[in-house]
Amino acid sequence: xxxxxxxxxxxxxxGQEVNITCSHNxxxxxxxxxxxxxxxxxxxxxxxxxxxxxxxNEVASLFIPADRKSSTLSLPRVSLSDTAVYYCLVxxxxxxxxxxxxxxxGKGTRLSVIA
Amino acid sequence: xxxxxxxxxxxxxxxxQTVTLRCDPxxxxxxxxxxxxxxxKEIKFLLHFVKESKQDESGMPNNRFLAERTGGTYSTxxxxxxxxEDSGVYFCASSQVQRSPYNSPLHFGNGTxxxxx
Numbered sequence: 001x002x003x004x005x006x007x008x009x010x011x012x013x014x015g016q017e018v019n020i021t022c023s024h025n026x027x028x029x030x031x032x033x034x035x036x037x038x039x040x041x042x043x044x045x046x047x048x049x050x051x052x053x054x055x056x057n058e059v060a061s062l063f064i065p066a067d068r069k070s071s072t073l074s075l076p077r078v079s080l081s082d083t084a085v086y087y088c089l090v091x092x093x094x095x096x097x098x099x100x101x102x103x104x105x106g107k108g109t110r111l112s113v114i115a
Numbered sequence: 116x117x118x119x120x121x122x123x124x125x126x127x128x129x130x131x132q133t134v135t136l137r138c139d140p141x142x143x144x145x146x147x148x149x150x151x152x153x154x155x156k157e158i159k160f161l162l163h164f165v166k167e168s169k170q171d172e173s174g175m176p177n178n179r180f181l182a183e184r185t186g187g188t189y190s191t192x193x194x195x196x197x198x199x200e201d202s203g204v205y206f207c208a209s210s211q212v213q214r215s216p217y218n219s220p221l222h223f224g225n226g227t228x229x230x231x232x
Contacts, residue, residue, distance in 0.1 A: 043224050102171060
């Protein structure tokens with residue numbers, strides 16, 4: 001199973017850009033990289049997904065270098081409501097007879113946004 | 116669209132009792148997953164349904180846990196008899212079946228917090 005490593009915690013002031021980097025040295029060729037956000041007492045919520053280079057949506061950007069051994073989630077101009085735990089997951093997209101490898105959650109990064 | 120719903124949101128039972136958790140996935144999502152987080156630990160995979168079939172149940176801790184998804188719609192997870200170490204938050208997630216299910220994002224419910232005393 002592809003494992004990930006993220007910083008345990010990060011602090012930021014409101015209005016700043018926050019970059020959270022995730023290491024996934026043993027990522028497989030068919031693996032996608034997906035980031036989730038989780039607030040207390042809620043389930044994880046999908047933020048963004050990518051395979052290579054850069055992906056951007058209305059809430060975040062995801063930067064993936066050519067070797068794909070790491071990825072960086074970028075949150076522009078964070079607000080207090082962005083305080084949450086952010087998880088980086090990798091998972092294969094191959095259809096196998098025995099089923100796909102289940103996504104593995106790590107410890108995540110606890111982001112605290114300060115006013 | 117309605118999201119993934121789980122019932123109950125909280126459950127407190129005594130050791131040895133039985134509890135059944137329910138998950139209603141997003142309509143049209145054939146993939147259904149159960150995860151759980153016990154106190155202070157990471158979110159762990161339990162099992163995966165594709166429609167009514169168990170695709171992967173490698174994460175089920177023991178035979179006290181029984182998951183079903185009759186008809187391929189909602190799913191239940193029964194714990195019988197419950198033990199103290201079963202306490203935690205049980206999450207359900209669903210996703211669409213594409214050629215590659217794992218690049219279809221998971222949509223999670225808010226979980227059921229189970230406390231076994």
